Amino acid sequence: MIDSIAAHVRAGGRVSADEALELYRHAPTALLGRLADDLRARKHPDGVVTYIIDRNVNYTNVCVAKCTFCAFYRDVGSPDGYVLGFDELFRKIDETIAVGGVQLLLQGGHNPDLPLQWYEDLFRAVKQRYPSFKLHALSPPEVIHLSRLSQLAVPAVIDRLIAAGLDSIPGGGAEILVDRVRRLLHCYGKATSDEWLDVMRHAHRAGLRTTATMMYGTVETDEERLEHLLRLRALQDETGGFTAFITWSYQPDHTELAGSEATGIDYLRTLAIARIVLDNFDNLQASWVTQGGKVGQLSLAYGANDMGSVMIEENVVRAAGASYCMDEVEIVRNIEDAGFAARRRNMHYEILGGPMFRERDVPRMLELATARADGDASVPDELANYPARSRAAKQLRVIPH
Numbered sequence: 001m002i003d004s005i006a007a008h009v010r011a012g013g014r015v016s017a018d019e020a021l022e023l024y025r026h027a028p029t030a031l032l033g034r035l036a037d038d039l040r041a042r043k044h045p046d047g048v049v050t051y052i053i054d055r056n057v058n059y060t061n062v063c064v065a066k067c068t069f070c071a072f073y074r075d076v077g078s079p080d081g082y083v084l085g086f087d088e089l090f091r092k093i094d095e096t097i098a099v100g101g102v103q104l105l106l107q108g109g110h111n112p113d114l115p116l117q118w119y120e121d122l123f124r125a126v127k128q129r130y131p132s133f134k135l136h137a138l139s140p141p142e143v144i145h146l147s148r149l150s151q152l153a154v155p156a157v158i159d160r161l162i163a164a165g166l167d168s169i170p171g172g173g174a175e176i177l178v179d180r181v182r183r184l185l186h187c188y189g190k191a192t193s194d195e196w197l198d199v200m201r202h203a204h205r206a207g208l209r210t211t212a213t214m215m216y217g218t219v220e221t222d223e224e225r226l227e228h229l230l231r232l233r234a235l236q237d238e239t240g241g242f243t244a245f246i247t248w249s250y251q252p253d254h255t256e257l258a259g260s261e262a263t264g265i266d267y268l269r270t271l272a273i274a275r276i277v278l279d280n281f282d283n284l285q286a287s288w289v290t291q292g293g294k295v296g297q298l299s300l301a302y303g304a305n306d307m308g309s310v311m312i313e314e315n316v317v318r319a320a321g322a323s324y325c326m327d328e329v330e331i332v333r334n335i336e337d338a339g340f341a342a343r344r345r346n347m348h349y350e351i352l353g354g355p356m357f358r359e360r361d362v363p364r365m366l367e368l369a370t371a372r373a374d375g376d377a378s379v380p381d382e383l384a385n386y387p388a389r390s391r392a393a394k395q396l397r398v399i400p401h
């Protein structure tokens with residue numbers, strides 16, 4: 001059975017749900033890796049592994065969604081809650097550009113006190129100061145949150161964000177796209193499976209490219225992991241709008257859900273089966289941010305053709321106990337040591353050049369930055385320009401007339 005499915009995959013055939021499950025459960029790990037690596041090599045015969053220099057910024061940690069797997073969020077009114085100011089974000093962009101960066105990956109909590117206008121003003125201000133700098137921003141649940149807050153339909157919210165400067169949408173908040181799992185993880189309310197997919201459908205129709213993700217290792221079954229992949233594959237057949245897929249394991253420290261982390265083999269098998277099932281996705285990223293550099297590098301033999309982003313700043317995974325740091329020098333060393341040529345790319349996977357540090361002097365980044373320095377409880381001045389919804393924020397804000 002395994003042999004005939006493997007032959008079908010090698011011949012370029014598409015696997016069904018049953019075939020994928022058989023492989024995922026019973027194929028030897030080395031065979032899964034070889035199949036995935038063959039498919040990777042067929043799509044990327046040039047021996048190139050890409051990466052992007054961007055900065056992962058979380059503009060607020062205040063969130064009303066309260067997902068049980070999340071160690072990052074703070075309640076409305078919490079003394080540890082923050083919203084970054086426009087000036088703080090400009091400073092982060094300056095630092096990103098200094099190391100050759102081309103975009104911000106901008107995501108945050110569902111903060112009821114940041115109206116759509118705040119995002120539009122921020123995006124416009126960024127584009128005015130940095131016209132060619134890209135905004136890869138707001139995962140589908142954040143778009144849905146804004147749709148509910150503004151009482152506008154999702155396509156209208158996406159249109160307004162595009163008009164303000166949104167370039168592409170990250171695939172966060174997908175977790176597992178099966179509603180049974182989402183209910184158990186307390187993330188059904190922020191977005192059902194259909195709602196998540198619908199945001200991506202609308203974004204693709206509006207001309208945006210997006211990524212897709214999967215966080216596994218909580219309460220889902222093997223069948224549900226595969227159902228997630230199959231739903232992504234179906235939408236990709238429909239729109240062709242996904243540039244890449246990224247999977248990572250749930251990070252349990254300091255979360256309400258707790259539990260233990262999936263193993264390295266589980267990660268490599270999951271990555272490999274994703275490469276096999278997602279035959280219409282060109283790019284799969286290695287999640288070294290959750291798996292560490294060594295398993296991240298091994299990913300390149302299990303279907304990944306991209307090392308993701310140089311990590312300048314990280315807040316979410318670190319809050320749940322994992323903190324791995326690789327700057328461009330280290331990412332390139334891992335790629336080249338695995339036998340590939342390292343190339344810088346943008347979000348569209350267009351090659352921008354070879355390693356930046358070989359072209360000019362760039363500062364080494366040997367420690368991850370955080371969104372805010374510890375103990376900094378400052379409130380940005382411009383927040384006074386936006387109406388608050390929560391009682392806690394209303395008490396703090398006085399709207400000038």
Ligand code: SF4
Pocket residue numbers: 063064065066067070071072073108109110141187190
């Ligand atoms: S995962 Fe995102 S939406 Fe869920 S609680 Fe954390 S910040 Fe909020």
